[in-house]
Amino acid sequence: MTNPWERPTPQEATAALDSIENMTEVALERGLRPRWFAVSMSLWVGATTVAKAYDGPAADIVIAALFVGGLLGLALWRRRIVARVRAVHSVVGTVAAVAMIVGVLVILMVGDRAFEVYGVSWAPFATGGVVAAVLFMAFEVARRATRAKLTAGNA
Amino acid sequence: MKRPRLDAVIHAPNRLRICALLMPLEEAEFQVLRETIGISDSLLSKQIRQLEDAGYIEMRKAAVNGRPRTWISLTSRGRKAFAAHVAALQEIAALARG
Numbered sequence: 690m691t692n693p694w695e696r697p698t699p700q701e702a703t704a705a706l707d708s709i710e711n712m713t714e715v716a717l718e719r720g721l722r723p724r725w726f727a728v729s730m731s732l733w734v735g736a737t738t739v740a741k742a743y744d745g746p747a748a749d750i751v752i753a754a755l756f757v758g759g760l761l762g763l764a765l766w767r768r769r770i771v772a773r774v775r776a777v778h779s780v781v782g783t784v785a786a787v788a789m790i791v792g793v794l795v796i797l798m799v800g801d802r803a804f805e806v807y808g809v810s811w812a813p814f815a816t817g818g819v820v821a822a823v824l825f826m827a828f829e830v831a832r833r834a835t836r837a838k839l840t841a842g843n844a
Numbered sequence: 845m846k847r848p849r850l851d852a853v854i855h856a857p858n859r860l861r862i863c864a865l866l867m868p869l870e871e872a873e874f875q876v877l878r879e880t881i882g883i884s885d886s887l888l889s890k891q892i893r894q895l896e897d898a899g900y901i902e903m904r905k906a907a908v909n910g911r912p913r914t915w916i917s918l919t920s921r922g923r924k925a926f927a928a929h930v931a932a933l934q935e936i937a938a939l940a941r942g
Contacts, residue, residue, distance in 0.1 A: 696850060699940030702933040705860060709930060712864035715880050720869045768908060772872035839868035 717836055720774035726766065727828030733759045735821025742800055742813030777838045782831065789827050793820055848931030853898045855929065858883060858891050863918065863926045866901065871917035892916065900925055 697705065733755065740751040800816025803809040854863050861881050866872060878888050895901045900922030904915040918926065 697855075697933070697936060699936055699938075702936035703940060705857075705933050706930070706937055708857070708861060709864040709933075712861050712880070713868055716865045716868045716872070719872070719876055719880075771876045773870040774868055775870050 713840055716772065717774065717839060720772040721832055721836060722828070724829075724832075727825050727832070729762065730828065731821040731825040733762075734824055735817040738797065738800075738820045739813045739817035742797075742804055742816055774835060774839060777835045779834070779838075782834060785830070786827070789823060793823060796820055796823070848928045848935060850932045851925050851929045853894060853900065854926055856891070858887070859895055860929075862888075862891060862895065863900070863922065863929075866916065866918045867923065867926055869917070871904070871915045874914040874916060877916060895922065898922075898925075 737752060737755045737759075740748055740755060796816060796819050800812045800819075803812035854860055858881055862877060865877060865880055874888070877892075878885060881888060883891075892901060892903070896903065900919060901916055902919055904917070906913050906915060
């Protein structure tokens with residue numbers, strides 16, 4: 690495959706590397722989940738958490754509507770995908786994901802107890818807000834870590 | 845240690861850009877390549893065929909809402925060849941920096 694007659698000059702090689710860098714940027718822009726996806730998912734989970742915590746007469750209907758609406762949104766979004774980035778696995782990422790799930794469960798339990806046992810009326814909203822914020826941060830950290838790893842892999 | 849080698853199949857500007865675009869991706873739709881590289885369907889198909897003949901990329905066809913979509917990805921052989929090509933370019937570019 691190697692063709693010694695086509696060996697580029699250092700300047701041509703530098704230009705080719707710049708072009709590769711540009712393409713990597715475009716690929717990551719097209720392939721990574723957009724930030725609005727993280728915002729939507731976080732708000733969706735946060736709203737479901739609030740509805741679940743209130744547990745009023747219409748809670749089941751609200752939760753079902755949120756669940757179905759969210760799944761429909763996800764299905765529509767999946768149809769629009771035109772590029773997917775490679776999966777990047779790391780031990781730190783896995784540990785962080787497990788810690789986040791445990792943390793969210795603890796927040797849910799604390800919020801639930803604060804509302805039902807101690808009657809803190811704003812607890813469900815606080816719980817939903819915290820869960821949404823944690824989820825958004827997790828999406829953002831994962832997005833940045835994937836970007837950094839894939840950019841380094843292409844350099 | 846084996847020195848990185850330039851790859852004549854990858855070295856052509858459009859094919860280099862196709863490989864660079866696909867490298868961080870699991871797969872991409874034909875339309876993304878066309879829009880990003882900015883060449884005609886026929887020219888892009890020709891470049892893709894050359895990379896496919898070298899065993900560097902593979903294609904997958906899938907229908908979404910009844911419309912055919914072509915997904916393109918680098919093979920592991922293609923990833924290795926591209927990584928070696930980039931390493932060789934970096935070696936050459938380093939010469940300019942002394």
